[in-house]
Amino acid sequence: MNALLARHRAVLLAYLGMIVLLLLTSFVSQGFLSGSHLRTMAVLSAFIGIVALGQTFVIIGGGIDLSVPWVLNCAAVLVTLMANGADGPLIYAIPIALAGGALVGALNGFGIALFGVPPIIMTLAVNVILQGGILIYTGGAPTASAPPLIQFLAVGRIGPLPVVVLIWAALAVAATLLLSRTAFGRYLYAQGTSATVAEFSGVPTLRITVLAYTLSGFTAAAAGILLTGYTAQAYLGMGDPYLFTSIAAVAIGGASILGGSGSYIGTIAGALVLTILTGLLPALNLSNGALLVVYGVVILVTVSLASDAVSDFFAVMTRSFGRRDNAQS
Amino acid sequence: MELIEAVGISKRYGGIVALSRADFRADAGEVHALLGENGAGKSTFIQILAGIIRPNGGTLHLAGRAYQPANARAAEAAGIAAVFQELSLVPDLTVAENIWFRREPLSPIGTVRKRREREATLALFDRYRIPAPAPTREVRRLTLAERQIVEIAKALSRDPSVIILDEATSALPPRETEWLLQLSQDLAAEGKLVIYISHRLAEIRQIAQRVTIFRNGATVATHDTAAVDDETIIADMLGRRMDRLYPPRIATATDRTALKLRGLSVGDRLADIDLDLKEGEVMGVAGLQGHGQRELFQALFGVSRSRGAIEVWGKPVAIRSPRDALVGRDGIALVPEDRRSHGLLLSKSVRENLTLSVVPRFTRFGFLSRSRERALVDEQLRTLQIKAGTPDQLAGTLSGGNQQKVIFGKMLLTQSRILLLYDPTRGIDVGTKGEIFRLMRDLAAKGYAILFYSSDLPEIVNVADRVAVLRNGKLAAILSGDDISEHRILREAMVEARAA
Secondary structure: OHHHHHHOHHHHHHHHHHHHHHHHHHHHOOOOOOHHHHHHHHHHHHHHHHHHHHHHHHHHOOOOOOOHHHHHHHHHHHHHHHHOOOOOOHHHHHHHHHHHHHHHHHHHHHHHHOOOOOHHHHHHHHHHHHHHHHHHHHOOOOOOEOOHHHHHHHHOEEOOEEHHHHHHHHHHHHHHHHHHHEHHHHHHHHHHHOHHHHHHOOOOHHHHHHHHHHHHHHHHHHHHHHHHHHHOEOOOOOOOHHHHHHHHHHHHOOOOOOOOOOOHHHHHHHHHHHHHHHHHHHHHOOOHHHHHHHHHHHHHHHHHHHOHHHHHHHHHHHHHOOOOOOOOO | OOOEEEEEEEEEEOOEEEEEEEEEEEOOOOEEEEEOOOOOOHHHHHHHHOOOOOOOEEEEEEOOEEOOOOOHHHHHHOOEEEEOOOOOOOOOOEHHHHHOOOOOOEOOOOOEOHHHHHHHHHHHHHHOOOOOOOOOOEHHHOOHHHHHHHHHHHHHHOOOOEEEEEOHHHHOOHHHHHHHHHHHHHHHHOOOEEEEEOOOHHHHHHHOOEEEEEEOOEEEEEEEHHHOOHHHHHHHHHOOOOOOOOOOOOOOOOOOEEEEEEEEEEOOOEEEEEEEEEOOOEEEEEOOOOOOHHHHHHHHOOOOOOEEEEEEOOEEEOOOOHHHHOOHHHOEEEEOOOHHHHHOOOOOEHHHHHHHHHHHHHEEOOEEOHHHHHHHHHHHHHHOOOOOOOOOOEHHHOOHHHHHHHHHHHHHHOOOOEEEEEOOOOOOOHHHHHHHHHHHHHHHHOOOEEEEEOOOHHHHHHHOOEEEEEEOOEEEEEEEHHHOOHHHHHHHHHOOOOOO
């Protein structure tokens, strides 16, 4: 039991933090815990959570995906342009956009695993290339509005539950199974812990890396399509906030940013914490600029609290006072 | 009064007792050996001396005064310098920068006086005749042996009165080992205390006046080295387990060739190796450090690119990556040199480490079967007698010997019948060494073909059926039967053949 607690301590901390934050916010802001408001937050969390899904896989594998903003943006623009406000073309528009996202991800993976380009450079470059490409393609003009079906997916409900949250839940189950119950998951953790040991153990490192980035491209594209439904149309720059939030959600969820550990359950908590924060801060009546500053600082503090570095620091501190030691020799 | 007096030192980690009652007395002017199996508490004890951890009980005196260092810096200030097995150098800094790390000679405006630093380094090298690499070289480009020497130089730079050497020769080639043995004696002659930890009895006999033996966290005995025989020392270390270190060498080789090399070359480090490894054979690979052994093993495991022909069980193969080598029963498995950075995921469980190479064996319809994985793990834990609390214990918390057993288990699970063992007993206690040698003979009897390198020559002499000696990347000789002796191997490894 103790061991179980220790292993999942980071995730438990994230959820505990989320609950504390929720209660805190409900004090500051009346009506925060109302059904409709909670539903809105769940929907907003879903967008972060879906982008962060692929990011979770990439980070566990020891990489990072900085191309999510414009993969998301491209998918959104592509789908709305192809559909042009009608549901009919979606039958091919959605698969094309998702496949495009996956393809860009695969490209990231090949560049990193096959040609040894550092993940930061590879994905950052792809992000900029996509940004430029889409500017050329659209001429910078706003695109057509989202077709009704996509709007339904993003803001519609089945019973009391928003559709997008149901989609998120299904993806979460799949992600958790993939991480904990499949060879792919096992290899991913091994590779993130030590690429050399994984290589020496016969892990198919090229395939694993490509798969992880492909998944990230896919979920970024999926989030882009769904987000158009929420904002009613695609616009340039809509993906930009998701770079920071997708990485922060993974880190708050207890994953090591250096790879080898983490879980999607944790990332979900991370997405929720980030959404509640964005809800809490406006209630403090700050100016827009001050809001951003506070937001950044709060995320910084949260992530460092959740990260190993801080728990290591505390472990060292307690050890130097000779209270509780961890077995190691 | 002796220089160091430790009485009844104990140390617990949670429920695990690392030291229960360690007594240790050593005097200035001697080389004092500290012996014990891995997990006997040697490392814990010297970490206490070096101020890295604090004991739970017992008393410690240094030169007659109570000694309780608050941290490593306090221990250094008290004149105790330790060279640990895990090296602590910064890869991106040069040799000189590492030696004077955080003690750099500074100019009035706070910049490092590079030239003075370099001169101080050279003076240091000169004073102790240190066979060290140039002060300006980056540590990341050094071999393991060179790093070990830099580490020793760093300890010496503090001019300590007590110097602790933990397995320092395990990474050193013969000539550097000689230097270190001589240095230890010189330091003792200068009136310093050298605490020397090694698993090599011959070295201890050569330089140590006294030897203290730990077993299961307690001191068993302190002997005058000259007055005690090997059997007594080993008996003290092992307790009642008095097995012979080397198992009887029963020839089990058949006529079948497991691995056939023709003209194998790697860059300019290994040239034109022709070798036939038989089914059921243990073949030793010997040579001075850096004469191609590493390249040979790396090429066969697909880590280095090679030219020439490789046949495995009669079939030509191309091995471009470890994945090409690890192909089940007809594959080639490697127990690598550096178990901490090539062999094990230290922050993952024993279970995950053991099964990492055979995940498909317990995967059904894409999903892992926990029960089938558990069966594989239990089998290995049992047959290799791996001492882990549970299979979910982290590999990094095991003793060196048990870590090595986990790597063996991982490779045995792949079912590859050709095994490459690169220095598998490095830094491992006598008991586990014996177990590993017996395992090698058992596997050979089952038809495995084993290629075996050791940095400890007597191991090759006593375990291998035949010995391939490398010199300058070429095959100098293949010795068998009575020709296998340390003397003969060294001669082949060092002396160019006379013109025939």
